[in-house]
Amino acid sequence: MENSELRRDPITGRWAIILMDEKIDFDKLLSSKSHRERSNEVKACQFCEGREDQTPSEIFALRHPNTEPNAPGWQVRVIPDKRPVLQIRGDIDNRAVGIYDVLNGIGAHELLIEHPQHFVNIPDFPLEQMKGVLSTMQNRIVELKKDPRFRYIIVHKNYGEASGTTLEHAYSHIIALPVTPGRVKNELMAAKEYYSFKQRCIFCDVVRQELEQKERIVAEDGNFLAFTPFASRRPFEVWMLPEKHETFFEQNSNQGALASMLITVMGKIRQMLKNPDYIITLHSGPNINVSRRRGYWKTLKSDFHWHLEVVPLLRSYTSFELGSGFPINSVPPEIAARVLREESF
Amino acid sequence: MENSELRRDPITGRWAIILMDEKIDFDKLLSSKSHRERSNEVKACQFCEGREDQTPSEIFALRHPNTEPNAPGWQVRVIPDKRPVLQIRGDIDNRAVGIYDVLNGIGAHELLIEHPQHFVNIPDFPLEQMKGVLSTMQNRIVELKKDPRFRYIIVHKNYGEASGTTLEHAYSHIIALPVTPGRVKNELMAAKEYYSFKQRCIFCDVVRQELEQKERIVAEDGNFLAFTPFASRRPFEVWMLPEKHETFFEQNSNQGALASMLITVMGKIRQMLKNPDYIITLHSGPNINVSRRRGYWKTLKSDFHWHLEVVPLLRSYTSFELGSGFPINSVPPEIAARVLREESF
Numbered sequence: 001m002e003n004s005e006l007r008r009d010p011i012t013g014r015w016a017i018i019l020m021d022e023k024i025d026f027d028k029l030l031s032s033k034s035h036r037e038r039s040n041e042v043k044a045c046q047f048c049e050g051r052e053d054q055t056p057s058e059i060f061a062l063r064h065p066n067t068e069p070n071a072p073g074w075q076v077r078v079i080p081d082k083r084p085v086l087q088i089r090g091d092i093d094n095r096a097v098g099i100y101d102v103l104n105g106i107g108a109h110e111l112l113i114e115h116p117q118h119f120v121n122i123p124d125f126p127l128e129q130m131k132g133v134l135s136t137m138q139n140r141i142v143e144l145k146k147d148p149r150f151r152y153i154i155v156h157k158n159y160g161e162a163s164g165t166t167l168e169h170a171y172s173h174i175i176a177l178p179v180t181p182g183r184v185k186n187e188l189m190a191a192k193e194y195y196s197f198k199q200r201c202i203f204c205d206v207v208r209q210e211l212e213q214k215e216r217i218v219a220e221d222g223n224f225l226a227f228t229p230f231a232s233r234r235p236f237e238v239w240m241l242p243e244k245h246e247t248f249f250e251q252n253s254n255q256g257a258l259a260s261m262l263i264t265v266m267g268k269i270r271q272m273l274k275n276p277d278y279i280i281t282l283h284s285g286p287n288i289n290v291s292r293r294r295g296y297w298k299t300l301k302s303d304f305h306w307h308l309e310v311v312p313l314l315r316s317y318t319s320f321e322l323g324s325g326f327p328i329n330s331v332p333p334e335i336a337a338r339v340l341r342e343e344s345f
Numbered sequence: 346m347e348n349s350e351l352r353r354d355p356i357t358g359r360w361a362i363i364l365m366d367e368k369i370d371f372d373k374l375l376s377s378k379s380h381r382e383r384s385n386e387v388k389a390c391q392f393c394e395g396r397e398d399q400t401p402s403e404i405f406a407l408r409h410p411n412t413e414p415n416a417p418g419w420q421v422r423v424i425p426d427k428r429p430v431l432q433i434r435g436d437i438d439n440r441a442v443g444i445y446d447v448l449n450g451i452g453a454h455e456l457l458i459e460h461p462q463h464f465v466n467i468p469d470f471p472l473e474q475m476k477g478v479l480s481t482m483q484n485r486i487v488e489l490k491k492d493p494r495f496r497y498i499i500v501h502k503n504y505g506e507a508s509g510t511t512l513e514h515a516y517s518h519i520i521a522l523p524v525t526p527g528r529v530k531n532e533l534m535a536a537k538e539y540y541s542f543k544q545r546c547i548f549c550d551v552v553r554q555e556l557e558q559k560e561r562i563v564a565e566d567g568n569f570l571a572f573t574p575f576a577s578r579r580p581f582e583v584w585m586l587p588e589k590h591e592t593f594f595e596q597n598s599n600q601g602a603l604a605s606m607l608i609t610v611m612g613k614i615r616q617m618l619k620n621p622d623y624i625i626t627l628h629s630g631p632n633i634n635v636s637r638r639r640g641y642w643k644t645l646k647s648d649f650h651w652h653l654e655v656v657p658l659l660r661s662y663t664s665f666e667l668g669s670g671f672p673i674n675s676v677p678p679e680i681a682a683r684v685l686r687e688e689s690f
Contacts, residue, residue, distance in 0.1 A: 004430055004450030006524060014527040017430050017450060085349055085362050085673055098554040099547075100575045105349030105362060154671075158664030165664065173665065179351060182359040183670030186531075202444075209443040230445045281668030309668065317662070319503030319510065320518060323626030323654065325528030326499075328430055 007231035011194075011202055012186045016231045016327040024331055029235060029314050030274045047169035049116035055079045059110060060139060062132045076132045077113040078140060078174070084109035092149050092178050106149055108176035112136060113169065121159065121170045123267035130259035133172075137282070138250040140174050145250075145287045150176040152184065152286050155249075160277025162313040172280075184283050188297075188304055195303035203305030204245050206230075211243070216333050218340045219264055223257040226265045228333035228340075235314050235331035236273060236340065238265060241307035249284040249306040262308075268340045269312060276312040283307055352576035356539075356547050357531045361576045361672040369676055374580060374659050375619045392514035394461035400424045404455060405484060407477045421477045422458040423485060423519070429454035437494050437523050451494055453521035457481055458514065466504070466515045468612035475604035478517075482627070483595040485519050490595075490632045495521040497529065497631050500594075505622025507658040517625075529628050533642075533649055540648035548650030549590050556588070561678050563685045564609055568602040571610045573678035573685075580659050580676035581618060581685065583610060586652035594629040594651040607653075613685045614657055621657040628652055 003020045046054040052070045060078040067073025080088075086107025093104045114133045115125065122130065141153045157172040158165045180188065194202040210216055210227045218226040218238055226240045240261060246252060269278065284306040288297060321327050348365045391399040397415045405423040412418025425433075431452025438449045459478045460470065467475065486498045502517040503510045525533065539547040555561055555572045563571040563583055571585045585606060591597060614623065629651040633642060666672050 004432070006431075006448040006450055006522075008446040008524075010444050010446075012527075013530075015524045019430065020450075085364065086351075087349070097575070098558065099355050099550050100554070101353040101355075103351040105351055105365075154665075154669050156664055156668045162661070163664040163667075164661055175665065177351075177671070179353075179360045181669035181671035182357075183668070185358075186670070205444050209445070213443065230442070279664040279668050281664075311667065316507070316509055319501055319508040319624040319626075320499075320520065322508075322656065323501045323528070323624050324499050324526035325531070326522070326526035 009229070009231040010206060012190045014186075014231070014325070014327075016233055016329055018231070018332050019328070019330045020332055024335065029330070030276075043118050043168065045118060045167065045169050047113045047167070047171060048118050049074065052077075056082060060136065060143075062136060072116075074116060075129065076115075076136045078110050078136060079113070081109040081111055081173075086175070086177070103178055106178055108144055108147075108150070108174075110140060110174040112140070112155075112172045112174055114172065115170050118169050121266075121270075123263060123270050125259075125263055127256065127259055127263065130263055131255050134255045134259055134262075137172070137174065138252070138255075141250040141284070144174070144176040145289055147176070148287075148290050149178055150287055151290045152177045152180045153284075154181055154184070155282040157280040158277075159279070160313070162277035163279045180286055184286075187283060188286065188300075191303045191305070192297075192299060195299050201245050201303055201305050203241060203307065207241065207243050216337045218268065218337050219261055221257055221261060223254050224261045226261055228336045230333060232329050232331075232333045232336070233327035234311050235329060236269065236312045236336045237329075237333070238269070238310040238336075238340070239307050240265065240310070241305060245302075245305055247285040247301050247304050247306060249282055252306075265310070265340070268342070269310070272339055272342065273312055273314065276314055278310060278312045280311075281309045283309060354574070354576040355551060357535045359531075359576070359670070359672075361578055361674055363576070363677050364673070364675045365677055369680065374675070375621075388463050388513065390463060390512065390514050392458045392512070392516060393463050394419065397422075401427060405481065405488075407481060417461075419461060420474065421460075421481045423455050423481060424458070426454040426456050426518075431520070431522070448523055451523055453489055453492075453495070453519070455485060455519040457485070457500075457517045457519055459517060460515050463514050466611075466615075468608060468615050470604075470608055472601065472604055472608065475608055476600050479600045479604055479607075482517070482519065483597070483600075486595040486629070489519070489521040490634055492521070493632075493635050494523055495632055496635045497522045497525045498629075499526055499529070500627040502625040503622075504624070505658070507622035508624045525631055529631075532628060533631065533645075536648045536650070537642075537644060540644050546590055546648055546650050548586060548652065552586065552588050561682045563613065563682050564606055566602055566606060568599050569606045571606055573681045575678060577674050577676075577678040577681070578672035579656050580674060581614065581657045581681045582674075582678070583614070583655040583681075583685070584652050585610065585655070586650060590647075590650055592630040592646050592649050592651060594627055597651075610655070610685070613687070614655070617684055617687065618657055618659065621659055623655060623657045625656075626654045628654060 005018045006015050007018050008015050049072045056079050058077050058079050062075040064073045086105045088108050090106050137155050144153050153176045155174050191202050216228045225243050285304050350363045351360050353360050394417045401424050403422050403424050407420040409418045431450045433453050435451050482500050489498050498521045500519050536547050561573045570588050630649050
């Protein structure tokens with residue numbers, strides 16, 4: 001007989017079943033095929049330094065002085081995806097098909113190569129490398145937001161086959177969209193509604209409570225908080241966000257502290273969870289160059305708070321979760337935080 | 346370069362990217378590990394007739410006359426799950442932890458064994474067998490809704506490892522919950538809002554348009570419609586619903602037509618998609634024995650329309666889909682419908 005709780009996500013109102021049985025079978029949880037041994041084979045791929053001719057021309061790069069575009073000598077490099085799911089050229093054509101709505105597939109799909117070498121991932125990055133990755137994300141978001149066709153810029157990283165990539169080289173996606181992705185929109189709407197009731201940011205309220213309760217903190221440095229959300233969907237889900245209110249990731253000026261925390265937290269995940277596959281998604285404010293015109297987001301700067309969502313993929317989704325949108329999480333976030341803090345549990 | 350469209354789900358407003366390239370690589374799509382050869386080995390499991398002593402005592406069964414409970418002679422059998430994620434006993438205790446909400450894990454978790462024999466699945470069912478399964482679902486929903494602790498009863502079936510089950514014997518889950526699952530709640534809220542604008546059921550409007558356009562119909566008999574939704578999240582997603590407005594699955598009196606359509610459609614999916622893993626989820630109206638008290642669902646009977654969602658699991662979710670809630674579907678629903686109608690495309 002399992003002991004369980006139903007917990008409500010304070011932001012979107014989505015409930016999760018949290019199995020509270022403290023005898024967690026970590027061996028089983030960490031034995032799935034989503035865990036990878038780091039190969040010792042010296043490999044190279046199209047993303048490696050020296051193979052710039054195998055990729056499309058770079059859109060942006062952090063480079064050593066006196067190096068040429070599309071040649072070695074870079075620290076971080078952004079290229080267009082070879083097979084984008086959305087096209088960069090064309091106007092937005094919004095049409096109705098009876099009661100249905102269609103837009104043509106306009107958008108941008110860029111790949112951010114995070115390191116010149118193969119097999120080097122976030123926990124191995126020197127601080128300056130991680131800062132370079134974050135400042136490049138900011139740079140691309142600022143540029144893409146100048147295009148009034150793009151309502152939302154989403155940045156996400158996938159690591160390992162369970163996340164849908166077969167590439168081993170560290171990279172992220174930057175995708176600009178003419179509409180807001182469903183999960184982000186749910187958060188934006190809910191944060192707006194909370195603000196209209198309470199005149200407070202829901203994320204700031206969560207930060208306050210997490211800092212007080214201390215039960216779900218993974219790392220904390222006075223600038224950024226990494227914690228396991230109260231109604232975590234998945235085992236060892238971790239959110240990272242600035243402790244002071246900030247709406248847009250690209251306006252963050254404390255990239256050193258964020259870079260340091262990312263290296264620390266992703267290192268703990270690699271060490272304690274045996275190098276699992278994972279995804280990281282940035283949820284930041286939408287493009288107000290588009291949105292402001294609509295007058296819809298008038299409280300946005302007060303109500304929304306950017307954050308990174310890290311989700312290790314330790315097991316498959318169950319049919320119940322897929323069909324109902326009701327997560328079942330076998331590791332209470334309080335225990336997940338203790339494991340990641342390397343305390344006994 | 347891919348040609349794509351952004352399509353908006355008319356019910357929840359969720360967008361999907363649909364890749365419109367007609368040169369679909371079916372071999373690749375149908376070669377994933379989620380396709381199973383039917384084994385010829387004679388197997389048996391705890392769900393097989395004759396092994397009733399290996400399961401918990403039955404809650405309900407359709408049985409031949411003069412047979413005893415928990416003995417052979419049944420057509421359909423319902424048992425409690427051995428390791429339920431929610432407990433049947435106890436009162437709902439709704440408490441706050443600071444700004445967070447928690448309920449204790451009260452609920453019911455039942456398993457419906459759909460056939461006495463191993464390896465017999467929906468496409469093989471005689472009509473009477475399928476009708477027995479559907480009437481048993483109705484029976485259990487009606488019973489569980491008498492319990493005012495349960496706000497929602499969800500029925501879902503998983504088939505194959507990609508859906509999270511290792512069992513081969515045909516069965517479904519019936520889960521009673523004190524809260525409404527996220528995906529269903531989004532639909533309920535959106536249908537309510539549409540009705541308040543238009544005084545029409547959004548699902549009825551969808552049925553009308555699909556019957557007119559005919560492009561996405563998989564099967565249709567004047568009573569039930571099976572179609573591939575305009576903004577399908579996944580390749581070959583199929584929805585089935587009554588053509589006339591009906592809020593609650595358990596009130597449907599035309600189970601013969603529904604049983605016949607399910608056997609037909611699941612047979613087409615097995616044949617045309619090489620026996621893929623899949624999930625089926627029933628989205629029906631909530632328990633108004635609970636909800637009516639709150640006065641919230643006063644237009645429910647006019648605004649919501651039950652339906653079955655069938656989702657073949659031909660590939661894994663990508664990191665972009667998981668992190669953003671923005672599906673990318675490589676098979677336009679118009680082509681999926683043609684394939685399932687066994688027309689050339």
